[in-house]
Amino acid sequence: MEKICVKDISKSFGNKTVFYHLNLTINSGEIRCIMAPSGAGKTTLLRILMGLEDIDSGSISGQKGKRFSAVFQEERLCEYMTAIENIRLVTPCLSVKTVWQELDRLGLKDCANQIVSELSGGMRRRVSILRALLAEYDILCLDEPFKGLDNTCKEQVLEYVKQRTTGKTVLFVTHDEEEVLQLGAKKIMLSDMDTGVCQLC
Amino acid sequence: MRQSIEKREIRLWAVLFWLIIWQLASMWIDRDILLVSPIKVLFRLCQLVCAAAFWKTIFFTLSRIALGFLLAVLVGSVLAGLSSRYRLIYELTAPLMLTVKSVPVASFIILALIWFSSRNLSILISFLMVLPIIYTNVFGGIRSVDKALLEMAEVFRIPWRRVVRFIYLPQIMPFFNSACSVSLGLAWKAGVAAEVIGIPKGSIGERLQQAKVYLDTPDLFAWTLVIVVMSLVFEKLILVLVRICATWCVSVGGKRT
Incomplete structure (x- = not known):
């Protein structure tokens, strides 16, 4: 490229x-x-x-x-949609099951079908990160x-981001x-x- | 607590209280021509309901007011969309909407009677009453759509159809919902008022006019009750449809908890 x-x-x-x-x-x-x-x-x-x-x-x-794909300074999630719906809004080709599995990897399994306005700041952050990483992108x-994530969560998300961005332009x-x-x-x-x-x- | 108050705005005991007051007042006045009792109105209504002409009359008025309302929803929404996109259309539409909002409904009715037959008068009048409300609210809704979400959609290259459905529509829906709620009652009031003035044959307006001419107060009250009930049923029906539409807008996939 x-x-x-x-x-x-x-x-x-x-x-x-x-x-x-x-x-x-x-x-x-x-x-x-x-x-x-x-x-x-x-x-x-x-x-x-x-x-x-x-x-x-x-x-x-x-x-x-x-x-392009992005994690903005603010989450920029559709407040009236669930975590899965927010992710599938940008990646309609991904199945619900796949999105659910990825949410599980970031510890968001239990809130996958919850409206994002009901989620905590850290959860919302992770949903927006996952949305960016699951979207098809070149850059x-x-x-x-990682703003607003606690240390344990940050470690987990950093590791996940590292795995998914290998060889990508970031x-x-x-x-x-x-x-x-x-x-x-x-x-x-x-x-x-x-x-x-x-x-x- | 607040929710329980909102959910039960109209309590049965309160309705019964006012019905009793009405009954007592009519008994005290003791002249049906001035104030008929609720029992007599109910009796008259039962008589009306049994006649086939009653349902034809209802269909005549309902179909016209509903058509006027739906046309206004369609035209108002499309105009609002175009106005938010093209400044020229906004500038062209603004004086039109201001005129429609400011001109008294009676002037429109008389003018329409000069121009057309009275048969479809209520379509035009309900259309004119609803149009500026839908236009103003939908336009306001479009303008208030979260710009940050639109940027997000731009970056992720979400196709415009999905942007409209999943970003615009859910945010416009509350505006649209309140516009429908306000304008439905108005469509009925103005539509029936137009029929009373234009007296199209076979309409509720004609029946009200006849009640006035023959000083038939029970008929007047019975038909007024019919209008109120129809207006409420029509409003509930439309608002349920709007709610279904709003739910459809956000259902990308997956269940909800």
């Missing part, structure tokens, strides 16, 4: 410059972890790559026509996916170095935003 090349992209929201001539390359089949302080534009970068935000200048190649974007936003190590991801540091020099480190 073609690599993703981000060339000299700039992005501002009003007077606030988020990126100024940002360059980075993401090779196919690798897990890249984007790290930066809060407000530095990690989520914006993911949104740009997914086609949810326009750039002010620059160019991006290699992502056109690719299928997976994970925006602080862009992963986090503040936690431990998560980067466990997933074996390569780091991208977004830095020097104010000086207008933002490069892949």
Whole structure:
């Protein structure tokens, strides 16, 4: 698969410059972890790559026509649907049994048929992670996916994510170095935003 | 506690209380022409029900009001969908809806009588009364759909048919439900009022008009009761259909607990 090349992209929201001539390359089949302080534009970068935000200048190649899958900062689940229904909404080809088995692997067997608005924050998080992992995709974007999970649960989910993303192109936003190590991801540091020099480190 | 109050808004004892008050008031006035007793109304209603003409009259009015209502639901929903998608259609529709909302129903009735025959007057009038309510509510529902879910659908490339069914419809349904609930009663009131003015042959409006001419208060009350019951039954039926539709919208697969 073609690599993703981000060339000299700039992005501002009003007077606030988020990126100024940002360059980075993401090779196919690798897990890249984007790290930066809060407000530095990690989520914006993911949104740009997914086609949810326009750039002010620059160019991006290699992502056109690719299928994306994502875990957003918020769960973005349909509150009126069950866990299984939420997952099958994006993967209608998967049987209920298969989805149920995968939910079981993340400890969600008992709440598979429960409306997600009745689930705890951690359960909802796991459902949204599973939805992203079960969807058919070429590039997976994970925006602080383990936020709100307790340590035991996080270990279990990290292991599951690692198994399912082997050989896949993954862009992963986090503040936690431990998560980067466990997933074996390569780091991208977004830095020097104010000086207008933002490069892949 | 709150749920139990909501579920039993109308208590039988309260209905009986007001029926007794009505009976006592009619006994005190003692003139049927001014206030007929509920027992006499019930008796008259029983007489009416036994006649084939009663059911024909009901069918005449019900079919027209229902048709007007359903047409308004269809046109209002489609217009709301198009207005939310195309600004030009929204701008074109806005003054129309404002006019329909503001013009008194009597003006529409008289104008319609000048233009057309009175036979299908109640279709047009119930349509005009329901249209802006459905349009406004469905449009509001579409505008309030969670943008984050739409982005999610965009990223996962969920086909638009599934987006409409599983994301738009479930979120619009509460708006649509309340619009139907409000407009159903209005469709009946305005539809029958149109028939009373236009007096189409074989309609409930004609029967009410006759009751007025002959000062037949028992008939007037009996037909009014029929209208209330039909309006309630029609409303319940439509709301059950809306609920079934809402359940269908979210059933992607798998059972629920």
